[in-house]
Structure formats: C-alpha cells, structure tokens
Amino acid sequence: MDTESVESIEMWNYGTFDALSFSLAVDNEIRSRTSSNLGASSPLHSFASLLDIAIRSRTSSNWETSSANSYAFGLDNAIRSRTSSNWETSSAYSFAFGVDTAIRSRTSSNWETSSAHSFAFGEDSAIRSSTPSNFGSSRVPSFASGVDYVIRSSNGGTDSETSPVHGFASEVYSRTVAAGSSQMASNVTGHVAKGLQLFSRAELVAATNNFSLHNKIGVGSFGVVYGGLLVDGREVAIKRNETSPKMKEFQKIVFGYLVTFLRRLHHEHLVGLVGFCEEKDEKLLVYEYMKNGSLYDHLHHKGSAELNSWKMRIKIALDASRGIKYLHYYAGTNIYRDIKSSNILLDDTWTARVSDFGLSSLMKAVGIIIDPEYYGQYVLTAKSEVYAFGVVLLELLTGKRHILCGEDGGTPLSVVEFAVPPILGGDLAKILDPRVGAPHVNEAKAVELVAFTAIHCVNLEGKDRPSLAKIVVNLKKALAIICDSSTHDSISSRTIFDVSE
Numbered sequence: 208m209d210t211e212s213v214e215s216i217e218m219w220n221y222g223t224f225d226a227l228s229f230s231l232a233v234d235n236e237i238r239s240r241t242s243s244n245l246g247a248s249s250p251l252h253s254f255a256s257l258l259d260i261a262i263r264s265r266t267s268s269n270w271e272t273s274s275a276n277s278y279a280f281g282l283d284n285a286i287r288s289r290t291s292s293n294w295e296t297s298s299a300y301s302f303a304f305g306v307d308t309a310i311r312s313r314t315s316s317n318w319e320t321s322s323a324h325s326f327a328f329g330e331d332s333a334i335r336s337s338t339p340s341n342f343g344s345s346r347v348p349s350f351a352s353g354v355d356y357v358i359r360s361s362n363g364g365t366d367s368e369t370s371p372v373h374g375f376a377s378e379v380y381s382r383t384v385a386a387g388s389s390q391m392a393s394n395v396t397g398h399v400a401k402g403l404q405l406f407s408r409a410e411l412v413a414a415t416n417n418f419s420l421h422n423k424i425g426v427g428s429f430g431v432v433y434g435g436l437l438v439d440g441r442e443v444a445i446k447r448n449e450t451s452p453k454m455k456e457f458q459k460i461v462f463g464y465l466v467t468f469l470r471r472l473h474h475e476h477l478v479g480l481v482g483f484c485e486e487k488d489e490k491l492l493v494y495e496y497m498k499n500g501s502l503y504d505h506l507h508h509k510g511s512a513e514l515n516s517w518k519m520r521i522k523i524a525l526d527a528s529r530g531i532k533y534l535h536y537y538a539g540t541n542i543y544r545d546i547k548s549s550n551i552l553l554d555d556t557w558t559a560r561v562s563d564f565g566l567s568s569l570m571k572a573v574g575i576i577i578d579p580e581y582y583g584q585y586v587l588t589a590k591s592e593v594y595a596f597g598v599v600l601l602e603l604l605t606g607k608r609h610i611l612c613g614e615d616g617g618t619p620l621s622v623v624e625f626a627v628p629p630i631l632g633g634d635l636a637k638i639l640d641p642r643v644g645a646p647h648v649n650e651a652k653a654v655e656l657v658a659f660t661a662i663h664c665v666n667l668e669g670k671d672r673p674s675l676a677k678i679v680v681n682l683k684k685a686l687a688i689i690c691d692s693s694t695h696d697s698i699s700s701r702t703i704f705d706v707s708e
C-alpha cells in the first residue's frame with residue numbers, strides 16, 4: 208500500500224468497508240499452512256490462543272472498557288521488528304475490519320468455522336515460524352503495526368476508544384501480558400515495558416559519558432537533551448529532567464502521561480520514543496536520534512547548503528505536514544502540539560520528523576498550570592496548529608525567524624506581517640530566502656503554491672484556515688510540480704485558492 212492509499216484510508220469511511228473478501232483471503236492463506244507446529248508450551252505463547260480466549264470471553268459489558276493503545280503496540284514492540292518500510296505495506300486495515308466483523312457475527316455454534324478462528328491459528332503459525340532473527344521480515348510485525356494504524360485511523364481516530372477493533376486489541380493486549388507473553392518480549396528485546404524499552408540509569412549514564420557536556424545537544428522545556436550511544440549501537444537523544452523544584456513537580460505529574468501518550472505514536476514523520484528511565488528523582492526520555500538536528504538551526508543558525516534548494520524545503524514541509532496530520536487524526540480533539548521549526552527535526556536522510564509533540568499540550572490536557580509566564584497563554588486547537596504550521600512554511604520560504612527584529616532597532620515584526628502583504632500583492636519574489644536563489648520556472652509555480660497555502664494557514668480566523676489534510680494535498684502537489692520539470696503553465700488562481708475549504 209503506498210503513502211497515497213494510506214492517506215486516503217484516513218479519509219475513508221471505515222464503516223462501509225466490505226470485509227468479506229478479506230475474510231476469505233485470510234481463510235485461504237491460513238488453510239494453506241500446516242498446523243503441525245501448533246502447541247501450548249512455547250515461550251512465544253500462542254497469540255492465537257490468547258486471541259481465542261479473549262474473543263470467547265468477551266461480553267458486551269467488558270468489550271469497551273479497556274484503556275487505550277493496544278495489543279498491537281505490545282506485540283509490535285515486543286517483536287521489535289517494525290520498520291517504516293513495512294508500515295505502509297500491511298493489509299491489516301482490512302484484516303482488522305475482517306476480524307471485527309467475524310467477531311461481531313460469531314456465535315458459539317459457528318466459532319470453529321469462523322474466519323476469526325482460522326485467522327487465530329494462522330497467526331499462531333506465523334509467530335511460531337518466526338525467530339528473533341527473522342521477525343523483521345515476517346508478516347507479524349506489519350500486521351501489528353497495521354492493526355495499530357487502523358485503530359488509530361478509524362473514523363479519524365476520534366472514536367477509537369469505543370471502536371470494537373480498539374477494544375478487541377486492548378483486550379488481547381492485556382491478556383497477552385497477563386498470560387506471561389511479556390516474558391517473550393523480554394527474551395527478544397531486553398527490558399520492554401508496554402511497548403517501550405525500560406532503561407536503567409546506569410545504561411544511560413554509560414550511553415552519554417555520564418551526561419557529559421560534550422554529549423549535550425540542546426535544551427528544551429523538559430530539560431537538557433544529550434546525544435547517546437547505546438550498547439547495541441543505536442544512537443539516541445536523551446531528554447533529562449531539570450532539577451529545579453518547580454520543574455520536578457511538573458515532570459512528576461506529567462511523566463506518566465507523557466510516556467503513555469508518546470508510546471502510542473509511530474509514524475515515519477514523527478520522532479519516535481524508544482524508551483524511558485525512571486529511577487528516584489531521575490526521569491529520562493529516550494528518543495530516536497535525529498542526526499541533522501532541527502529545522503530551526505538550519506534555517507536560522509547554520510544556513511546549511513542542503514536547505515538551499517526549493518525542492519528540499521518543500522519536501523521538508525510535506526514531511527512535517529504528514530507527521531502533524533497523523534497526530535491530528537490520532538490525538539483526537541484534546542491534545543495539540545506546539546508546532547515550530549525547532550520541533551521539526553531532520554534525520555540522517557534529511558527526512559523531516561516532528562518532535563516534542565505533547566509537553567506543553569499535555570500539561571494543558573491534564574489541567575496542570577505550572578508557570579503561566581514560562582508557558583505563555585497556550586490555548587491550542589486544531590486550527591492553531593494550522594496557524595503555527597503556516598508560520599513554519601513562511602520561515603521556509605523567507606528564511607526569517609518567527610519574530611524579526613525591526614529595522615534600525617525598531618518595532619519587532621512577525622514573519623506573518625513581513626511576508627503576507629507582498630505575497631498578496633503579487634510580489635512573492637521580494638520575500639523569498641535569497642540563500643536558495645530565485646526559483647526556476649517550474650520551481651516558481653511550486654513555491655507560489657506553498658506561499659498561498661501558507662497565507663491561508665495564517666488567516667486570522669481559524670475557520671478560514673485549511674485542514675491539515677488539505678495542506679498535505681497542496682504540498683504534495685507543489686513537490687510534484689517541482690519534480691516535474693515539464694510543467695510550465697502558470698498556476699491558475701483556482702488551483703491556488705483551492706487551499707482553503
């Protein structure tokens with residue numbers, strides 16, 4: 208399944224999918240497997256049995272009670288083999304719907320012949336025939352990732368708490384843990400806690416040369432950020448809690464929420480949380496390491512040559528918009544991120560990934576107000592995210608910071624005030640970042656589309672701003688234009704103003 212299809216799934220009406228063909232396909236596949244290796248004693252304790260038990264014992268009263276985020280994550284992370292490359296190739300959307308339908312339609316009399324039952328056997332075979340060394344290529348991890356994706360994307364994620372798929376997955380997850388399958392996770396990965404790696408302080412001390420200054424790569428609202436090297440060779444970024452009493456109090460309350468929230472999120476354009484450490488007062492979050500640092504640094508400090516291309520800048524914008532869009536659909540209506548160029552990080556392939564979604568917003572969500580002066584008047588909504596993303600687009604176009612110093616020390620100006628009037632006045636070229644150079648003909652059209660998308664994002668009224676989905680569509684279009692050197696017609700005003708809804 209390509210990215211395009213995944214994006215369209217997000218818009219898809221989950222409730223209208225015909226699961227029958229899925230069920231038949233799964234049945235066919237499963238029937239072609241041998242069941243000679245099925246049994247109950249493996250340390251990989253049969254997912255199938257657990258699923259079976261979970262399904263058999265399900266009642267309408269317990270169906271929707273479980274909290275969140277899924278057996279899929281537990282399984283996926285336990286197996287430790289999900290890769291971004293298999294994330295979008297899974298056919299698990301239809302699987303999940305199929306299981307859902309099978310479960311709903313199951314009665315005790317037809318259970319033995321149901322597709323859910325044979326699915327369970329088939330999955331068992333798949334798990335048993337995988338070994339830690341070949342988990343990465345088995346279909347189990349992509350299944351798990353896919354289920355997770357489905358759970359989060361069904362109906363835009365807003366009703367995932369009550370979706371039967373969600374309840375099913377959660378139910379199986381808790382039973383898997385209860386039945387000792389977490390032992391399996393430990394065997395495969397080391398210390399795994401509900402999908403995240405639990406580090407000892409000593410491991411992280413070793414990874415960072417005892418939190419040496421040399422390893423310090425930044426400071427943010429959670430505390431100091433260190434680069435580290437784990438014993439297994441993985442590079443990570445470690446956020447260490449601050450030591451001021453006020454911040455400690457905040458972190459004590461928020462840490463659990465943060466870990467619970469972040470561990471659900473997996474997307475190629477988000478910086479993933481690898482694990483955490485909580486020992487006495489010490490609280491540490493361990494993230495994937497983004498080798499090329501923040502977009503902010505490249506735009507406003509380093510002036511890196513890699514960013515001196517309109518294609519690269521538009522690609523970064525598109526990557527980031529995809530990450531934010533995913534968060535939108537997953538996080539529902541309560542939790543929004545503070546989008547800014549310092550929270551858009553670049554990995555070793557210059558792919559942009561959104562980071563640090565959640566800290567300030569989590570405080571809001573859990574009703575904690577620590578220091579209004581420090582955190583400002585954060586009242587974040589979906590549309591304020593869009594505004595903030597519009598500011599990032601303007602930073603990419605102009606190379607200017609969010610707030611510019613006024614000329615001759617005069618009144619500071621926002622990048623919105625700086626850029627919007629010339630764009631509206633047809634004088635876009637005047638405000639483009641001179642480090643990138645004047646866009647070529649086809650580039651000019653793409654840049655123009657980004658500019659008009661940006662100004663719609665920063666419309667004063669939230670209702671006049673486009674949705675993230677629309678922004679992604681426009682940025683995709685802009686990147687396609689820039690990649691297609693044969694496109695020479697100018698963009699019609701209709702296309703341009705297609706950005707609003």
Ligand SMILES: Nc1ncnc2c1ncn2[C@@H]1O[C@H](COP(=O)(O)OP(=O)(O)OP(=O)(O)O)[C@@H](O)[C@H]1O
Binds near residue numbers: 478
């Ligand atoms: N996963 C990471 N990989 C590489 N560098 C990182 C990573 N996370 C953070 N950094 C670096 O550390 C800096 C501080 O990051 P952090 O997320 O703590 O704060 P911030 O985003 O700048 O601010 P705030 O927490 O207020 O949103 C970043 O600007 C970046 O340079």
